[in-house]
Amino acid sequence: MSAVTVYLFASYAESFGANNLKIELAPESTVADLVAELRAHPGSHVLPSSPRVAVNRKFAAPDQLVRPTDEIALIPPVAGG
């Protein structure tokens, strides 16, 4: 197991009550595995069925592998403009 830090923003930060969470993941875990782990946390009811995840500041597919050194963020529905 290794820990990754997941950054949270806006409505997600409010619902989870934190700006970031440390999540324990097995080696070779994917973005989808990470989201499954996040669903065990209080406040996760705010997440849609397929939340957008950014890895190293790029939107990531569910099957992308995550490493402990990656910069990972959960991206709420964007509302710029």
Added chain:
Amino acid sequence: MIRSAIVDREIDLTGLIAEARSDGAGAVSVFIGTVRELSEGRLVERLAYDAYRAMAESELADIVREASERFEISAIVAEHRVGELSVGDISVAIASAHAHRSAALECTRFVIEEIKKRVPIWKRERFVDGTSEWVDPSAHTRVAAQ
């Protein structure tokens, strides 16, 4: 001139247009987004824009670069403001310059539509009645689709 930025200050529209202009460009298309006073029938007092700043900067830079290639455009300048804004303030401004108008117009349209889809910026509306909430355009789409 291809430039984009996430800024904490007022957007200088005149300066932004001047940056995009050149003698070779016969058309400059400008879009500005401003804070609207009504949101689904409720009176808005202020807006707070929050961003995942590092990613917002890189996504906006990617969008502007993609637009410049797609429309073979000579100049695009785009700025999105974050922080506390009041009704009427400019939140986003885009200026695209091209030899001809149709490419300039299409380019500006492309940039604002892509910003709406993929730049990680969020806004919290504070209403005159003292309540506030995060805007969720995806929820609005679902409601509208029903």
